[in-house]
Amino acid sequence: MFCYQCQEASRGTGCEIIGVCGKNPEVAKLQDLLIYTLKGIAQAVVRGAVEVKARQEMNHEVINALFMTITNANFDDGALEAQIRKMLSFRDGLTAELAGVKLSDAATFTVTDKESMLKKAASVGVLATANEDIRSLRELILYGLKGMAAYAHHALNIGLEEESLYVHTYEALAAMLDNTLGADELVALTLKTGEVGVTAMAMLDKANTSRFGNPEITEVNIGVRNNPAILISGHDLTDLMQLLEQTEGTGVDVYTHSEMLPAHYYPAFKKFTHFVGNYGNAWWKQVEEFESFRGPVLFTTNCLVPPRNEALKSRIFTTGASGFPGCTHIEGDENGKKDFSAIIALAKTLEAPQEIETGKIVGGFAHAQVLALADQVVEAVKTGAIKKFVVMAGCDGRMNSRSYYTEFAQNMPQDSVILTAGCAKYRYNKLNLGDIGGIPRVLDAGQCNDSYSLVVIALKLKEVFGLADVNDLPIAYNIAWYEQKAVIVLLALLYLGVKNIHLGPTLPAFLSPNVANVLVEKFGIGTIGEVDEDIKLFMA
Ligand code: SF4
Numbered sequence: 001m002f003c004y005q006c007q008e009a010s011r012g013t014g015c016e017i018i019g020v021c022g023k024n025p026e027v028a029k030l031q032d033l034l035i036y037t038l039k040g041i042a043q044a045v046v047r048g049a050v051e052v053k054a055r056q057e058m059n060h061e062v063i064n065a066l067f068m069t070i071t072n073a074n075f076d077d078g079a080l081e082a083q084i085r086k087m088l089s090f091r092d093g094l095t096a097e098l099a100g101v102k103l104s105d106a107a108t109f110t111v112t113d114k115e116s117m118l119k120k121a122a123s124v125g126v127l128a129t130a131n132e133d134i135r136s137l138r139e140l141i142l143y144g145l146k147g148m149a150a151y152a153h154h155a156l157n158i159g160l161e162e163e164s165l166y167v168h169t170y171e172a173l174a175a176m177l178d179n180t181l182g183a184d185e186l187v188a189l190t191l192k193t194g195e196v197g198v199t200a201m202a203m204l205d206k207a208n209t210s211r212f213g214n215p216e217i218t219e220v221n222i223g224v225r226n227n228p229a230i231l232i233s234g235h236d237l238t239d240l241m242q243l244l245e246q247t248e249g250t251g252v253d254v255y256t257h258s259e260m261l262p263a264h265y266y267p268a269f270k271k272f273t274h275f276v277g278n279y280g281n282a283w284w285k286q287v288e289e290f291e292s293f294r295g296p297v298l299f300t301t302n303c304l305v306p307p308r309n310e311a312l313k314s315r316i317f318t319t320g321a322s323g324f325p326g327c328t329h330i331e332g333d334e335n336g337k338k339d340f341s342a343i344i345a346l347a348k349t350l351e352a353p354q355e356i357e358t359g360k361i362v363g364g365f366a367h368a369q370v371l372a373l374a375d376q377v378v379e380a381v382k383t384g385a386i387k388k389f390v391v392m393a394g395c396d397g398r399m400n401s402r403s404y405y406t407e408f409a410q411n412m413p414q415d416s417v418i419l420t421a422g423c424a425k426y427r428y429n430k431l432n433l434g435d436i437g438g439i440p441r442v443l444d445a446g447q448c449n450d451s452y453s454l455v456v457i458a459l460k461l462k463e464v465f466g467l468a469d470v471n472d473l474p475i476a477y478n479i480a481w482y483e484q485k486a487v488i489v490l491l492a493l494l495y496l497g498v499k500n501i502h503l504g505p506t507l508p509a510f511l512s513p514n515v516a517n518v519l520v521e522k523f524g525i526g527t528i529g530e531v532d533e534d535i536k537l538f539m540a
C-alpha cells in the first residue's frame with residue numbers, strides 16, 4: 001500500500017505498511033482500485049460524450065464511491081469490494097454502448113475475485129504516476145474531488161444536486177489518465193476543482209438551511225442526563241433527523257459527537273426535547289470518550305477510529321459511506337429511509353452516559369446569523385474594538401503539535417476574533433475567550449462545509465467596507481487540515497482569490513516541492529511557526 005492523502009501520513013511522507021489511521025493494506029488497495037475504476041468510467045463518459053444528466057444512478061454512486069475513500073470513513077473491505085463490483089457493472093454497461101471509442105486499461109480491465117482485485121490494485125495506486133509533480137497535482141485534484149463528493153452527497157440526501165459537479169468530476173478523473181497533460185493544465189484543473197467546491201458548499205448550505213432553517217446563536221449543553229442514550233457522529237443531518245424522529249418518546253436521549261455538534265444550531269432540531277447536547281470532543285478522542293459514553297454510537301460519515309475491542313465494536317453502527325468490518329451497517333431504502341430500531345433497542349439495555357464535563361458552548365454563527373449582526377460587527381471594526389478576524393477553520397487531529405492552535409487562540413490579542421468551522425474548533429471552543437461588546441471571540445459557523453459561511457461573511461464585509469479585494473479585509477487565515485474535506489475548502493478559498501493562507505500543522509505530504517512552490521508563489525500559501533511570532537505576523 002501507499003497512501004499520503006491525510007495530514008497524519010506516516011513520517012510525513014506516506015503510509016506503506018499500515019495506515020496511521022488504522023487502514024490496512026487490503027483496504028488501501030481496494031480503495032485504490034475503486035478510484036481507478038472511477039477513472040475508467042470517467043474516461044468512457046468523456047471520450048464517449050455521454051450525456052451525464054441521463055446517468056443519475058451512476059452519478060450518485062460515483063459520488064458515494066469517492067466519499068467511501070475519504071480518510072476515516074470506510075474500513076470495510078467487503079463494502080469496498082462490493083462497491084468496486086457495482087462500479088464495474090456501471091462501467092461495463094456504459095462501454096458496451098460505446099463501440100468504436102478508444103479506451104484505456106482503466107475502462108477495460110477485468111477482475112474476478114478479491115484476490116485478482118488486490119493484484120490489479122498493486123499497479124494502479126498513487127505511485128503508478130512516476131513524475132512526482134504530475135502525481136502531486138493529480139492527487140491534489142483527486143483529494144479535492146473526494147471532499148467535494150462528500151458535500152455533494154449530503155446535499156443529495158436532502159434532494160439537491162447539480163449537473164456541473166458530476167461533469168467536472170468526470171472530466172477531472174479522466175484527466176488523471178491522460179499522460180499528455182502537463183503541470184499547467186493540471187494547475188488549471190485544480191482551480192476549476194476549487195470552483196466546483198464552492199458550488200458544492202453553496203448547494204449544501206442551501207439544502208441544509210432550506211430543510212432545517214438558518215443556524216442561530218445557540219448554547220449547547222456539554223453535560224449529560226440520566227437516561228440511556230445514543231451518540232451520533234459524522235456530518236449527515238438527514239441521518240440525525242431520522243434518528244431524532246425514531247427515538248422520540250422512547251426514553252432514549254440523543255447526543256452529538258464531533259462534527260455533528262453544529263446540528264444544535266439549526267431550528268429544526270431544537271424541537272426535540274430528548275436532543276440533549278454534545279458529548280466529548282473532536283474525532284480522535286473517541287477511543288476514550290466512547291467508553292465513558294456507554295451507549296451505542298452511530299457514524300454517519302468520517303471520522304471513525306477503529307474500535308479496539310469487540311465490546312465497543314458491538315456498540316458502533318455505521319451508515320452511508322462509513323463502514324467498519326464487524327460493526328452493523330444500516331442501509332437506507334430507495335427513498336433514503338433508514339431503520340434505526342436496532343440501535344434504539346441496544347441503547348435501552350445500556351447505562352446512561354458518564355459525565356465527563358459540564359457547562360455550555362456557544363455557536364451558530366453561520367452567514368445568516370452573522371449578517372443579522374452585521375451592523376454591530378461593522379461598528380466594532382470601525383471603532384477599532386475588533387482589529388482582526390482570524391479564520392481558524394478546518395480539522396483537528398492527533399498530533400501533539402496541534403496544541404499550537406490552543407495556544408494561538410489563548411494568546412491572540414483581546415481585540416481579535418476567531419472565525420471557525422469544522423472540528424478544528426475543539427482546540428479552543430471551551431476556553432471561554434470572552435466577547436467584544438457582546439460579540440463572542442470565537443464565532444463557530446458550523447461543520448467544515450460551513451467554511452462556505454465564512455466566505456459569504458467575508459464577501460459581505462468586503463462589500464460593506466467598499467473594498468476591491470477580499471484580501472484587503474482585516475482577516476487572516478490560519479487553517480488546520482487533516483483530511484480531504486479540508487483540501488476542497490482550501491481549493492475553494494484559492495479559487496475565490498484568498499491569499500496568504502497558512503496551513504498546518506504540517507504541509508500535505510502529497511505536495512511535491514515544486515507544487516508546493518507554485519502554491520507559495522501564486523497564492524502566498526505558508527505554514528505555521530512559533531505561536532508568538534505567528535500572532536505578530538497575523539495581527540500586522
Ligand atoms: Fe496514512 Fe492518512 Fe492514508 Fe490513513 S488516510 S493510510 S493515515 S495517509
Ligand code: SF3
Nearest residue numbers: 303395422423448482
Ligand atoms: Fe473533522 Fe474528520 Fe476534518 Fe468535517 S471529523 S472536519 S477531520
